[in-house]
Amino acid sequence: MSIVLDRLRERFPADVVSTHSDFGDDTALVRRERIVEILAFLRDDPALLFDFAMDLTGVDYLGEEPRFEVVYHLYSLEKKRRVRIKVRLHEEDPVIDTAVAVWPGINWYEREAWDMYGIVFRGHPNLKRILMYEAFEGHPLRKDYPKAKRQPTIGPEE
Amino acid sequence: MAEPVDITANGGTPDLQAEPMLINIGPSHPATHATLRFQAKLDGETILDLVPEFGYLHRGFEKESEAATWTQVVPYTDRLNYVSPLMNNVGYAMAVEKLCGIEITDRCKYVRVIISELSRIIDHMVCIGTNMVDLGALTNFWYFWKPREEVYFLIEELCGQRLTTSYTRIGGAMADLPAGWTDRVLAVCRGVIPECIADVNALLTKNRIFIERTMGVGPITAKDAIALGFTGPCLRAAGVPLDLRKDEPYLVYDRFDFDIPIGEAGDTCDRYLVRMEEMRQSLRIIEQAIAQLPGGPIDIDDPRFILPSKELVYGNIEALMNHFKFIMEGVKVPAGEVYSATEAANGELGFYIVSRGGGGPYKIKVRPPCFPLFQGIPHLVKGQMIADLIATLGSVNIIAGELDR
Amino acid sequence: MAVRIEKDGAPGYALTTLESLIAWGRKYSLYPFTFATACCGIEVMGAFGTHYDLSRFGAEVVRFSPRQADVLLVAGTINYKMAPVLKRIYDQMLEPKWVISMGACACSGGFYNNYTVLQGIDKIVPVDVYIPGCPPNPEGIIDAVVRIQKIIETGAPRAADRWPIK
Ligand code: SF4
Numbered sequence: 052m053s054i055v056l057d058r059l060r061e062r063f064p065a066d067v068v069s070t071h072s073d074f075g076d077d078t079a080l081v082r083r084e085r086i087v088e089i090l091a092f093l094r095d096d097p098a099l100l101f102d103f104a105m106d107l108t109g110v111d112y113l114g115e116e117p118r119f120e121v122v123y124h125l126y127s128l129e130k131k132r133r134v135r136i137k138v139r140l141h142e143e144d145p146v147i148d149t150a151v152a153v154w155p156g157i158n159w160y161e162r163e164a165w166d167m168y169g170i171v172f173r174g175h176p177n178l179k180r181i182l183m184y185e186a187f188e189g190h191p192l193r194k195d196y197p198k199a200k201r202q203p204t205i206g207p208e209e
Numbered sequence: 210m211a212e213p214v215d216i217t218a219n220g221g222t223p224d225l226q227a228e229p230m231l232i233n234i235g236p237s238h239p240a241t242h243a244t245l246r247f248q249a250k251l252d253g254e255t256i257l258d259l260v261p262e263f264g265y266l267h268r269g270f271e272k273e274s275e276a277a278t279w280t281q282v283v284p285y286t287d288r289l290n291y292v293s294p295l296m297n298n299v300g301y302a303m304a305v306e307k308l309c310g311i312e313i314t315d316r317c318k319y320v321r322v323i324i325s326e327l328s329r330i331i332d333h334m335v336c337i338g339t340n341m342v343d344l345g346a347l348t349n350f351w352y353f354w355k356p357r358e359e360v361y362f363l364i365e366e367l368c369g370q371r372l373t374t375s376y377t378r379i380g381g382a383m384a385d386l387p388a389g390w391t392d393r394v395l396a397v398c399r400g401v402i403p404e405c406i407a408d409v410n411a412l413l414t415k416n417r418i419f420i421e422r423t424m425g426v427g428p429i430t431a432k433d434a435i436a437l438g439f440t441g442p443c444l445r446a447a448g449v450p451l452d453l454r455k456d457e458p459y460l461v462y463d464r465f466d467f468d469i470p471i472g473e474a475g476d477t478c479d480r481y482l483v484r485m486e487e488m489r490q491s492l493r494i495i496e497q498a499i500a501q502l503p504g505g506p507i508d509i510d511d512p513r514f515i516l517p518s519k520e521l522v523y524g525n526i527e528a529l530m531n532h533f534k535f536i537m538e539g540v541k542v543p544a545g546e547v548y549s550a551t552e553a554a555n556g557e558l559g560f561y562i563v564s565r566g567g568g569g570p571y572k573i574k575v576r577p578p579c580f581p582l583f584q585g586i587p588h589l590v591k592g593q594m595i596a597d598l599i600a601t602l603g604s605v606n607i608i609a610g611e612l613d614r
Numbered sequence: 615m616a617v618r619i620e621k622d623g624a625p626g627y628a629l630t631t632l633e634s635l636i637a638w639g640r641k642y643s644l645y646p647f648t649f650a651t652a653c654c655g656i657e658v659m660g661a662f663g664t665h666y667d668l669s670r671f672g673a674e675v676v677r678f679s680p681r682q683a684d685v686l687l688v689a690g691t692i693n694y695k696m697a698p699v700l701k702r703i704y705d706q707m708l709e710p711k712w713v714i715s716m717g718a719c720a721c722s723g724g725f726y727n728n729y730t731v732l733q734g735i736d737k738i739v740p741v742d743v744y745i746p747g748c749p750p751n752p753e754g755i756i757d758a759v760v761r762i763q764k765i766i767e768t769g770a771p772r773a774a775d776r777w778p779i780k
Contacts, residue, residue: 074307074547102435106548106559106576124548124561124576128435128449131456135548156438159584167271182264182613183730184695191272191729198272198728204694205701205738236699237649239678244651244696265696266651269728284725291653335656354663361660371660372653372749610652 053077055099055134062096063089068139078135083147086138090153093125093134101125101134104150107160109168113194118142119170123150140170149175167192229257234598236265239343244609245583247598254594259587263612270614271573278539278568279305279379287373289575289611292335293328294374295364296553297611302377303459304549304560309542311380313509318460319502320382323394324367325460325551326491326498330402331357332554332606333442333484337409340481340603344422349409356405359397366390379540380515381508391499398492406488413481423477427589427601434475437588438581441556443605446483447475453552465497477604514540539568553578555606577611633769640684640710641763642672647683649703652690654717654749661752668752673759680706685762686739687755691719693730697738704739712765712772714758715741718748740773 055077056070066089068080081089093101103126110120117139125134138147149172150157161172162181169190172178180187184204189196235246244265250258270289274282286301287294299321306313334357338350361371366387368376376383413419429439434447444451452469454462470486472479508515516535521528544566550559556578563572582605589605590598630638650658661668662676677683680703692700704713715735718724721744723733735741743761745754765772 073545074310076546076548078546103440104438105550105557106561106574108561108574110563110572122561122574124559128451133548135546154438155436156581156584159580180264182267184264191269196729198269198276200729202694202729203697203732205697236696237703265693265699266691267693267695267730268652268691268726269730272728273726288653291656335659351664354659355665358660358663358665371751372656 055093055132058096058098059089059093062092076133076135078137080137080139083138083140086136087148087150087153089136090123090125090150093136094153098130099127099132100129101127101132103128104154104157104160105133107150107157107164109164109170109192111168111192111194116141119145119168121147121164121170145169146171146173148173151175166190169193232595236262244613245602245607247586249595249598251595254596256590256593256595256598259590259598261583261586263583263609266609266613268610268614270575274570274573276569279542279570280539282570282573283377284373284375287375289577289614290332290553290555290558290579290608291372291610292608293332293554294372295324295328295376296332296551297558298374298377299325299460300549300551300553300558301560302379303551304547304562305379305540305542307547307549308545308562308564309379309514309540311509311511311514313380314506315461315503316505317381317507317509319498320386320507321377322460322462322465322498323391323495323502324364324376326494327360327363327394329491329554330488331360333488334405336554336603336606337481337484340477340600340606341413343599343603344419346413346419349412352405352408352412356397356402359401363390363394363397366393378508378515379542380511381506385507391502394495395499398495402488402492406485410485414485420478423481423600423604425474426477426593426597427604428474428476429585429589430475433588434585437585439556439585440581441552441554441578442480442483442487443475443582443585444556445469446472446479448473453550453557457550459551461498462494464501465494467491467494477600480604541566541568542570550576555579555582555608555611558611575611575614577614579605579607579612583607583612634767637766637769641766643675644673644685644759644762645675645677645683646673646685646687646759647677647680647703647707648687648689649700650687650689651692651696652717652719654689654719657749657752658687658689658716658755661755663752666752666756668756668759671756671759671763680704681708683707684711685759686711686713687716687758688713688720688735688739689716689749691724691726692732692735694732695730697732700735701738710772711774712742712762713739714743714745714755714762716745716750716755716758718746721746724748740777742773 059079060067066082066085070079093099105126106124108122119140121138123136164170165178166180166182230251232249236244246262248260249256274285286297289297334353338353341349365371368374429447431447431449434444448471450469450471467490470483472483517528517531522532542564544564546563548561550557559576561574565571589601648658715721720735723731743758745758
């Protein structure tokens with residue numbers, strides 16, 4: 052068992068739903084309520100020190116309940132460790148607190164997750180579309196968005 | 210007619226601090242590499258605020274790959290960072306192999322190192338070359354273009370295409386190295402590239418104009434760079450020696466002797482110097498890798514992942530069926546999720562892959578190195594001159610293909 | 615155009631029409647505007663670079679302002695966010711103007727067939743020459759420039775004259 056997951060479970064016994072280390076990647080599925088606290092703990096705990104937020108993305112597990120997942124990938128420069136934190140969100144209420152206060156660099160990742168999956172990051176300073184244009188309707192990476200459904204900005208309709 | 214300005218109104222001194230000016234730069238602007246856009250708020254020439262915008266090259270990589278088989282994704286990865294496509298191929302193949310639990314052959318590992326380092330060199334060349342074009346020093350670009358063409362000839366020999374390589378396969382490569390290829394690589398690495406690096410070095414590194422134009426321009430501290438998620442040469446220029454080739458040695462990087470250059474101020478000049486030194490280090494790695502290159506097969510010996518050879522396909526019904534299933538359904542990859550990171554030319558290139566079994570990926574997320582770098586641009590240039598924006602933007606090397614995906 | 619030189623070496627005279635003189639002048643002074651968005655743009659750089667050297671064909675003065683350019687070279691994927699920009703740039707160019715569509719993406723969307731990629735720029739601007747390939751080699755670009763020169767020389771109708779295609 053990895054030290055990261057141990058520390059995490061010790062500190063937040065009620066919030067960690069499950070953990071695994073498949074393929075050598077430490078992973079923890081946590082509840083969304085205290086996500087900012089958990090991330091700040093991972094960053095600040097002297098034994099962990101995850102100072103890089105490498106990646107954030109959403110995943111759409113259409114047909115499962117809860118439907119959406121937010122995935123954080125963290126890296127610790129000093130300990131040379133990685134961890135993956137996952138949070139499940141329900142379709143009717145895909146809302147999670149923003150982590151911009153913990154890592155300013157996570158800002159655009161959250162905007163991308165909103166743009167692509169429609170996941171709302173509560174308290175985000177500027178939650179706007181980032182890759183698509185403002186007039187675009189829907190969230191293209193959701194599994195129920197047809198791959199070639201176009202919304203042309205100009206030119207003949209297809 | 211404009212109103213005449215009454216300079217006596219303000220006690221004799223004209224009020225030059227008028228309203229801030231809003232200016233739009235891009236998306237089609239020679240210095241924004243065609244698809245980036247900024248809205249700048251200027252006071253005179255000083256940047257008060259900067260809002261980057263992108264997405265003008267969003268091509269739906271993730272949606273496309275969700276509809277493709279595992280092998281069909283490889284060509285899409287070429288188009289992420291099209292300046293060094295071989296490195297993306299390697300990153301993707303490693304991620305899938307991690308998911309399948311494949312241990313590739315030693316020869317394949319060395320080949321992947323060689324092609325990665327060649328790509329790193331040409332990537333840095335384009336970065337420095339175009340950066341200098343933006344600053345008005347066109348000559349360097351031509352000096353760097355010559356070795357690039359030489360490397361393109363090598364790549365074309367290797368995989369049949371200059372740019373869109375699609376060289377790696379899950380568990381190996383498209384083909385083994387052509388005969389005598391390594392000698393030609395060595396000839397280019399010894400005869401052409403060092404000379405061009407030396408030329409550009411002589412033109413720039415001690416050039417007064419260059420130094421004035423880049424030193425102290427677009428600086429960042431190590432702490433801010435980490436908080437913003439910078440990786441690669443931009444982070445190392447700020448003095449943080451993070452390089453996955455050393456810190457999480459993948460392939461066979463732990464068998465080579467090379468150094469990680471770091472800078473101090475994290476400014477444009479440091480980024481340039483770090484890139485120049487990295488090219489020299491990459492040459493060292495290539496030399497050692499070719500010296501140690503083992504023989505043997507390049508593909509693993511596992512019919513679950515590797516296509517049967519053409520002779521078998523044409524002469525054997527079982528192989529033919531196997532081939533057919535392979536192409537139509539794709540490689541069977543077990544269910545699970547992995548994140549695999551490699552050190553690309555711009556920084557950490559990560560692939561987060563979710564598989565639910567079956568022939569294609571359920572979800573692929575690329576962590577492009579440019580993404581946080583581009584996010585950090587306002588931080589780098591706020592309070593500086595508008596012309597410094599151009600110098601800074603060129604030096605962090607934003608590749609729209611992987612930024613927008 | 616007929617040229618006559620006296621036998622003793624004295625300057626002769628040339629017979630031509632004004633149109634063909636202008637066409638001759640235009641032919642070797644094409645100013646391309648490279649609208650390079652993606653991977654194909656790298657090959658455009660290669661075409662202007664030392665090895666392929668497009669300037670041999672009188673088209674090396676790249677203009678980054680559409681108002682000064684004659685040829686719009688669209689190299690790379692155009693998505694729906696970019697399409698209005700491309701249209702606007704085309705409209706800003708002065709007549710006469712020609713358009714080269716470089717690469718599978720610009721011609722037809724290439725192997726991107728999804729919610730964001732425009733399926734060929736000829737949906738929004740008239741295209742004179744298509745270059746196939748993903749990416750086309752720099753030779754392809756040179757060939758396209760030569761073809762544009764042919765169009766100018768022969769006075770063949772431009773795509774814009776047939777636009778929009780019914
Ligand atoms: S045609 Fe191919 S090389 Fe050109 S922009 Fe499209 S994907 Fe890139």
